[in-house]
Amino acid sequence: MAARGEARERRGRYAPSPTGLIHVGNARTALVAWLSVRRRGGTFVWRLEDLDPPRVVPGTAEAAQEDLAWLGLEWDEGPGQGGPFAPYVQSARTAHYEAALQTLADAGRIFPCRRSRKDLMELASAPHGGGGLPPYPASLRPRRLEAGWYARHLAAARPDAALRFQVHDGLVRFEDRVQGTVEERVSETVGDFVLKRRDGLYAYQLAVVVDDLLMEIDEVVRGADLLASTARQIQLIEALGGPVPAYAHVPLVLNAEGEKLSKRDDGLTLRALRADGIQPEQLTGYLAYTLGLCARPEPCRPEDLLAAFSWDALSPDDWRLPDDATAVLSQV
Ligand code: GLU
Numbered sequence: 001m002a003a004r005g006e007a008r009e010r011r012g013r014y015a016p017s018p019t020g021l022i023h024v025g026n027a028r029t030a031l032v033a034w035l036s037v038r039r040r041g042g043t044f045v046w047r048l049e050d051l052d053p054p055r056v057v058p059g060t061a062e063a064a065q066e067d068l069a070w071l072g073l074e075w076d077e078g079p080g081q082g083g084p085f086a087p088y089v090q091s092a093r094t095a096h097y098e099a100a101l102q103t104l105a106d107a108g109r110i111f112p113c114r115r116s117r118k119d120l121m122e123l124a125s126a127p128h129g130g131g132g133l134p135p136y137p138a139s140l141r142p143r144r145l146e147a148g149w150y151a152r153h154l155a156a157a158r159p160d161a162a163l164r165f166q167v168h169d170g171l172v173r174f175e176d177r178v179q180g181t182v183e184e185r186v187s188e189t190v191g192d193f194v195l196k197r198r199d200g201l202y203a204y205q206l207a208v209v210v211d212d213l214l215m216e217i218d219e220v221v222r223g224a225d226l227l228a229s230t231a232r233q234i235q236l237i238e239a240l241g242g243p244v245p246a247y248a249h250v251p252l253v254l255n256a257e258g259e260k261l262s263k264r265d266d267g268l269t270l271r272a273l274r275a276d277g278i279q280p281e282q283l284t285g286y287l288a289y290t291l292g293l294c295a296r297p298e299p300c301r302p303e304d305l306l307a308a309f310s311w312d313a314l315s316p317d318d319w320r321l322p323d324d325a326t327a328v329l330s331q332v
Contacts, residue, residue: 008243010042012219014068014075015208017049018061021269024321025223025253025261026064027071028287032250033221034073034302035309045215046078048089051207067270071280072302085215090207097202100210100240101163101195105150109239110195111142112153112161136191141166159200164192165236172231177248177311179224184231193232209233213242224249224318225260251316253290256323268325282332290319297332 014030016022022030037044046065050056065080077083087093104110115123120133123140153159169187176182186193195206208229212220227249237244255265266272273283281299289297292313293305322328 008216008218010037010040010219011045011215011217012037012040012042012221013045013047013212013215013217014073015047015049015211015222016061016064017052017055018064019052019055019057020060020263021266021271022064022067023253023261023265023268023270024273024283024287024325027068027270027283028253028290028319029221029223029250030068030073031071031284031287031302031305032248032291032314034075035305036219036221036248036311038303039306039309040219042218043077044073044075045083045085045217046075046088047211047215048079049204049207051090051202051204053091063271067274070270070274071284090202090211093207093211094202096210096214097196097206100206102150103241104165104195104239107239108145109166110150110163111145111166111192112149112159113140113164113192113194114161114198115140134191135188136164136193138169138187138191141192160198162194162198163196165195165205165232165239166192167232167235172234174230174234174244174247176227176230177246178251178314179227179249179316182227182230186231186235189228190232195236205229205232205236209236209240209242212245213237213240217245218243219246219248221248221250224251224316248311250314252318254318254320256321256325258320268321273326273329276326276330278326278329282329285332286329297328299332 012033014033016026034044048061050061077085078088101110117133153161167186169185171183171185173183193205195203197203230247234244252260255261261268281301284302285299286297288294288300288305292315293308
């Protein structure tokens with residue numbers, strides 16, 4: 001799965017999950033991803049991350065494409081228009097995820113795990129923050145895996161185990177284009193993480209890494225809420241023999257209460273703003289202002305921002321919207 005020998009093309013991507021309508025925060029991240037790749041004269045890839053069927057909301061994949069086209073962000077490869085790395089829809093790419101799991105099994109980097117979430121919560125002897133699971137303890141790894149275990153796992157009519165990635169205990173360090181130097185010891189924060197659930201669902205961590213590698217993405221631009229996944233993804237990329245892309249985690253847009261935008265902020269979806277008469281140039285101009293790309297919010301098109309785009313302009317702080325956001329946008 002290593003990159004081809006020749007110099008790599010410049011390729012960026014936008015990878016939404018079709019779980020709701022695009023809001024101003026998603027649009028801001030997409031705008032930055034688009035600006036960065038266009039500024040580099042590269043290719044912009046759209047990938048649909050629809051691997052979690054219960055969370056998929058019908059119609060939102062098409063709506064996202066329409067909404068970002070309305071904003072003026074055009075892409076070169078993606079669902080609907082195809083491209084050299086098709087398909088661009090994760091639910092149609094499971095053979096690639098299986099091939100990656102086989103590679104990891106051959107390298108001795110995955111193991112079956114039959115413990116439930118409840119078991120793991122109970123096993124935690126020390127209190128841990130965040131209400132989530134404690135790091136998966138290395139002591140729970142199988143001491144020895146029998147030869148042929150993976151072939152038997154695959155042949156089972158109903159596999160009774162999840163597959164976990166065995167992390168190394170070194171420090172992962174990377175330079176984020178917005179957040180600066182990031183360091184994480186995954187063995188202490190998360191431990192061995194799941195790549196395929198017992199019910200057969202592929203984990204986001206596996207799919208995103210395999211797709212970014214195969215689609216030859218050299219720069220990953222996404223929301224800062226995914227910063228905490230990056231060290232895990234780097235370990236996985238390295239285990240698959242691929243080059244690590246550059247990363248840029250764009251700060252989030254918060255509502256007037258200082259919370260991450262959610263379903264409750266449905267007035268801040270691109271659909272709702274459009275229905276309120278906001279023009280794409282007004283939204284782009286406001287987003288550019290929040291990104292530090294212009295001194296005042298003024299109507300503009302994404303391509304007008306190419307000359308000013310620079311990672312140095314971007315603040316690593318989240319952007320909090322005023323409570324009259326729609327009125328503010330209508331005055332841009
Ligand atoms: N599909 C993810 C989301 O919509 C983004 C994944 C990524 O950019 O790595 O939050």
